[in-house]
Amino acid sequence: MTQKIPFEPFTMWKDMYEHTEKAWHDVIQDTLGKESFSEGLGQIQSSYLQYHETINNLTEAYFKQANIPTRDEVANVASLVINLEDKIDNIDDQLYENSETVTKEINQLKRTVGNLEKKFDKILEALAALDKKIPTGEASVASKTVTTQPGAKATPQSTPEDTNTKK
Structure with missing residues (x-):
């Protein structure tokens, strides 16, 4: 007795995928191995770099005319801010x-x-x-000049004895 295998669509899809993948793999490997492919890829890359440089120049010119900072200017300001923060931290x-x-010096002072x-x-x-011990006028004048405020000019004050002598 032979058994019938039921129809499996996934097996068919898997086989088709494997055959297709093998064929495309060979074609792609042949294409990648050619020097003309590398030259074409180099030309595309060169064109893209020229396009990118042109767009950068136009954008920079627009930003300058519109008085908008460019990416480089913002990055420069950011680095200056970071340097300033470092200096403030050091201080x-x-x-x-x-x-x-x-504080120690102030307390000592x-x-x-x-x-x-x-x-x-x-x-x-x-x-x-x-x-108090010396009742003469000179000692009295000397002590009064000493008790004046620091920085103030000491002026001798006249005593009643001095006023009697001046008359």
Whole structure:
């Protein structure tokens, strides 16, 4: 008993594809192997490059006339912005590194000024005590000029004894 194989359309399509693919493969390989094909392809590429250059030149001329930045100009500005950001980051880093040093120096300066104020107060107290001990006019004038504000001109003030002498 022989069995009948049912009709399978996919097998027929597969066989047809394999035969067609083999034939086209041979034709395409022969065509690609010819020097004339390479020359033609080179001419097409050369024409495309000329066309592309012409379009770029026309576009650039249009952008300049319309006062629109070109791709190169935008890229140049972008690189300048990136360089500027890098510089700002470097300055920020330097400020952060120096802030601790500056804070320490300011605190040291505050302590030094505080110590100077204490010493200056002691000097003023000593002068006041000296002024009380010496009742003469010259010592009184000297202590009054010392107690004036820093930077202000010291002018001797007249005492009642001085006004009596001038008359």
